[in-house]
Amino acid sequence: MTTRKYKDLVEQRTRQTLEEWSKLPSVEEKDIHRFLHNLKGTAGTVGLKEIEELAEQTQPLFGDDSRKEWLPVEWGRYLYPLLALLNDNASSALKPSGLPDGNKTEDARPQYEILIIDDDVQLVAYLKESLEKNPYYVSIALSAERGLKIFYESKPDMILLDIMLPDQSGIEVLNQIIGKAKKERIPIIMISAEHSKEVQMHAYSLGVMDFIKKPVDIDIFLTLIQNRFELKREWQESIIVDELTGAFNRKHFNQTMKQLLSDYRRTNRVFSLVLIDLDHFKAINDTYGHLAGDEVLHSFTEFVQASIRLEDVFCRYGGEEFALFLPNTEASSAKLVVERIQRRFSAKEFRTKKQAFNVTFSSGITEVKAGEEQHAVKLVEEADKALYASKHGGRNQTTIYTEQLLATKFDSVLNVIIIDDDALVRRIVTSEFADWKPSNMAKVNISSYASGPEFLQSDWYSSEEKYVVLLDGIMPELDGIEVLERIRGNYPQENIVVIMLTGRNNQADIVHALQMGADDYVIKPFDMNELMLRIERLAFRFLF
The missing domain is CATH 3.40.50.2300 (Response regulator)
Incomplete structure (x- = not known):
């Protein structure tokens, strides 16, 4: 592992901080304490042992909550000796060497x-x-x-x-x-x-x-x-039980799917799979708090478990998504069961200290079919397609999977926007994403802009669509941090994921970007497969 670039980063940051502070009339004591605290941990990690030791010796002299003002001549007695150590440690001219490009991986997807x-x-x-x-x-x-x-x-x-x-x-x-x-x-x-x-x-x-x-x-x-x-x-x-909700977990989901498919191959006994998603659950968390969201998940599980047969199996599939197995049940009968639960659950009232609210869910159903090769992935994909149809049909409804759904085009649009003054980067990214077809998306639009003003002055935003913005950190006229500030200040965050694209000489941009709401960063040059995986992960975590 290369540590020289990290040593350069620590040295550069230390010099920059001391230079900036020297221009100020005074520095608060708590800021000096935090600077030494961070320097001690990072310098030791990357092998700058003498700097670590000096920071550790000096830090106790400054309180972590004191607002006392220290003049440059006062704090300089303690901090300027760091510069001598930096000169001793410098093995090459200090160059901004960026943040690590830890984006390349042999695996298709991290575990x-x-x-x-x-x-x-x-x-x-x-x-x-x-x-x-x-x-x-x-x-x-x-x-x-x-x-x-x-x-x-x-x-x-x-x-x-x-x-x-x-x-x-x-x-x-x-x-x-x-x-x-x-x-x-x-x-x-x-x-x-x-x-x-x-x-x-x-x-x-x-x-x-x-x-x-x-x-x-x-x-x-x-x-x-x-x-x-x-x-x-x-x-x-x-374990096979999800402790938060009381439903069975994914492990038991997989076991049940395997068991029911094996039984079907031996006996031809049909079963139905239902995928369920609580509607607007993120808004519940944002509006009423995460404790209220947890209560909804737990209450929903109790409600469903009280409404199904002993042989039915109800699992938490992930987040606010659940799965229900109905053995010896065709899809049409399963739909009646689920719709009955839907009607009753939507009438249930949840209460917080200040107000009451109701919750609905959408679902998709598929059944194991005679004459076809049946496997778990295919059944989940079919139920998921039907669930997606329910959500785009207005939510709070149930859809049975049919072959016709494969040809259905929903109105969900994901916009991938590249803002970069490097024409080659724009061309590469646009070309790579031209054939990208993520699941459950009717359409992916790709657009690019050569500058921040060009992007901001365009008619780029629609409240009905979702966005992934790939934003270069350093650009002429208006840099990426300023563009990010405009995006976060003027548009709803829940519709937009921002990934900063950064070269090796803009460490400060990354710090500011993460503080101001960037969702991730990618180092140039980057691996396109890894970039696409990151976009898909972030988009479907935060947007759908």
Whole structure:
């Protein structure tokens, strides 16, 4: 693993910070503390041992919540010695060397998703690159607010959480998520330079699985992550009930599908599969809170379980999506059952402290068919196609799969927009996406713009459509950060996913972009297959 570029990044950031501070009349003490805190962890991780040691010795002199103003002549006595160490460590001229291009992978799709909540962007980038060389997909949150949003919306497989965050402490974040994480069996690992015995004991008492001290030994770190995911896999294989809702889980779904297909091949006993999706569930979470959303999921499971036969099998398929197996039942009869549940459930009233609301669901049904080769993937695809027809037919309805649905064109449109002043990049991306046909999308529009003003002045947005914006970080006239600010400030976030495209000399753009709401970043030059996988993952996590 190349660490020189990370050393250059740390050195460049340190020089830049000290240079900027030297121009200010004073600097708040808490800002100096945070700077040294981050420097200690990152410098040690990338092998700048002397800088790590000096930062560690100096940090206790500055309080983490003090607003005392330090003059340049005062703080300089403690921080300017870092510059001498930087000169000693420099093996080459300092060049902006960007963030890691950890986007290339041999696997078609990562196995596990890891959420890192930490505001030290150099360390986060280093960990991201290291992890994504393995079968992991990494989401980044530089603040507690962003981390909580990603946690509730994407349900990561693991969380790496720093104690010191800009908006609230990691312990406060831990208190908010630990209950749900335990129910969902999501391991949480604290990773921090703040590792007193008291802090570690408190974190363990709250339920974290591990506590990793900064600086991080990357080889031990990667081995630990692999070990914890192996343990998680063993957990998942040992249970068949989803603890949050009480429905059966995907493991039992797969077992039931295998059993019913085997039975059908022996006896020709028909069965139906129903895929169910709660309507506008993201809006429920956003409007009434995630605790209310969890209550809806749990109540829905109880409602369905009380409405079906003992031989029927109800599973949580993922997120707000469920599956129902109805043995010895044709699709037409299954439709009557599901529609009865629909009518009754839509009349159920949920209450918060301030108001009441109702919830509906859409569903799609398919049945195992005589004379055809039956397999699990085909049945799920058919039920999913029928479910999609229900959602685009107005929701709160049930559709039976037919061959005619294959030819049906729904009005769902995904727009992929490339904003980059490099004509070659625009041409490559446009060409690659021209034949991209993601599932359940009637149409994908590809468009490109050579500058931010050209894009912003165009009639690009429709509230009825969805967007993935690939945005270059550095452009003439209006840079990518300014374009991102306009997008996030003037348009609804739920309709638009933004992926920053960055070269190796715009580290600051990445920091700002993640803070301002970019959903991901990709390093130039990038692998097109990986880019398409990232777009598909983000689009269907946040848009559909």
